[in-house]
Structures are given as C-alpha cells and as structure tokens.
Amino acid sequence: MEHKTRIFAVANQKGGVGKTTTAINLAAALAQGARVLLVDLDPQGNASTGLGIGYDQRQTGTYSAIMQEGDTASLPRPSTVENLSVIAADNELAGAEIELITADRREYRLRETLRGYGTRFDYILIDCPPSLGMLTLNALVAADAVLVPLQCEFFALEGISQLVRTVDRVRRAFNSDLHIGGIALTMYDRRNNLSELVAADARSFFGDQVFETLIPRNIRISEAQSHGTPVMVYDPKSSGAAAYLALAGEVKGRG
Numbered sequence: 001m002e003h004k005t006r007i008f009a010v011a012n013q014k015g016g017v018g019k020t021t022t023a024i025n026l027a028a029a030l031a032q033g034a035r036v037l038l039v040d041l042d043p044q045g046n047a048s049t050g051l052g053i054g055y056d057q058r059q060t061g062t063y064s065a066i067m068q069e070g071d072t073a074s075l076p077r078p079s080t081v082e083n084l085s086v087i088a089a090d091n092e093l094a095g096a097e098i099e100l101i102t103a104d105r106r107e108y109r110l111r112e113t114l115r116g117y118g119t120r121f122d123y124i125l126i127d128c129p130p131s132l133g134m135l136t137l138n139a140l141v142a143a144d145a146v147l148v149p150l151q152c153e154f155f156a157l158e159g160i161s162q163l164v165r166t167v168d169r170v171r172r173a174f175n176s177d178l179h180i181g182g183i184a185l186t187m188y189d190r191r192n193n194l195s196e197l198v199a200a201d202a203r204s205f206f207g208d209q210v211f212e213t214l215i216p217r218n219i220r221i222s223e224a225q226s227h228g229t230p231v232m233v234y235d236p237k238s239s240g241a242a243a244y245l246a247l248a249g250e251v252k253g254r255g
C-alpha cells in the first residue's frame, strides 16, 4: 500500500486556546502505534519546552527547516517519548517571519522540507504561532488539514470565521488539498454552563467537523507541560490523558 504522511497544522490565531497543549498531547497519543513528528513553529517555543527540550538543545530547528539551511534531514530529533520526534523552535525563528517576506517561494519553504522526509513519519503536527502571518501561512501550505482548538470560553467563535476564510484562500492560491480536519473543544468545564453553550454553538455551526471528544480543563495537563512531558506520561490515569487518547482515536479514524 502506498504510504501517505498525514500533515496537520494546529492553528487558531487566538492565543491561549490550547494549540500547543493539543499539539504536544495529540502527538504523544498518536505516537502510541505510529511514527510522529512535531514541528514547533511558534517562536515562543512552548511545544519544545513542553517536551523537555532545553534551550541548549535548540541551535538548529524550525528556522533551518523554513529557511532550508544546512542538512534539513537531520533536524527531527528524538524526544523522551517513544516514536515521537521534534523539530524544536530555534532562537532565529522569530526573525523568519520578516526574512520570509523577500524569500523565493516563500509560502512553500516548510512544505518542501517536510515533503523531503518522504515516508519517515506517519503523522506530522505543526504547532502554529497565534497569528496568521508568514509562519502560519507556511504551515497551511505544508498541511493536508487544519486542526482548530477552540477554547470553551466567551468569544470562542469570533475569529474562527477569519481562520476559515484564510483556509479557503490558501486552498485556492497554494494548496488545493487543504481543509478543516476537525475542531477540538478545549478546556471544557462541565460545572460551567458557558462551556456547554459554546460546545452547542460550535456543533450547530460546524456540525460533525467538531470532534466528539471534549478536552476537559484538567490541572494535570498544565502540570505535565511544566514538567516537560505529555500528560499521558505524567499522569496516565488523568481525565486529560484519556481525552487526548480519545482525540487521537478520532483523528486516526477520520482517514
């Protein structure tokens, strides 16, 4: 059977909605049985930190992947999680947003580097920065599908229409395959009526594009991040671990 790497951009231009948390924990959950690469495309480097990659280990990473500097084949490094490799956010990454503006084939840089990995990975997840600039554009051009974390909070759906329009534009201009691969409801709190309202609203707007799995607000998830490890390693019995494993099941099932 022909091997196809499935590439997902984890994107939402709003900050603090659970992009990085979802990228780390979904990647770790998918890595139970598949070869996964996580690309940290946010200059803040939270995904790299959340997987325990120290600043001394970030000399080469996503900047080199985007600017196609040096040997891009050696950029994915193993993480502490079996089957999970990472391209860390290096110190230069913040500058790439500006440098790309005048670069050749500036929208296709990341796509070309990731395509170069051939069949090395089954899944590639790209953790996007909280903006719709050149870095996120590179992720959308590289990806097959966008995973959108939606925080169960006030104004959650505002801004999503802008993201959907951006995805449509990228599909027409650069990447005819691109589509919304799913919307993940994050930080769901069953004691808070608002969470339920946002979830119901999202489902009425986006139908079955919204994953069944609700990611609960769970302190173990944020604790795990500060320990530099995914929640299913930090506390396998937590509700957060169970939720991200269930989400991975849905992602695998969506073909």
Ligand code: ADP
Residues within 6 Å of the ligand: 014, 015, 016, 017, 018, 019, 020, 021, 022, 046, 130, 186, 187, 188, 215, 216, 217, 218, 219, 221, 222, 223, 225, 240
């Ligand atoms: P983004 O990448 O969209 O900016 P993050 O994934 O960094 O958002 O999440 C923002 C903050 O919320 C982080 O401190 C993270 O630990 C916390 N957080 C995210 N998801 C959960 C959750 N399900 N339960 C508890 N805390 C969470």
Ligand code: MG
Residues within 6 Å of the ligand: 019, 020, 021, 042, 046, 128, 129
């Ligand atoms: Mg983030």
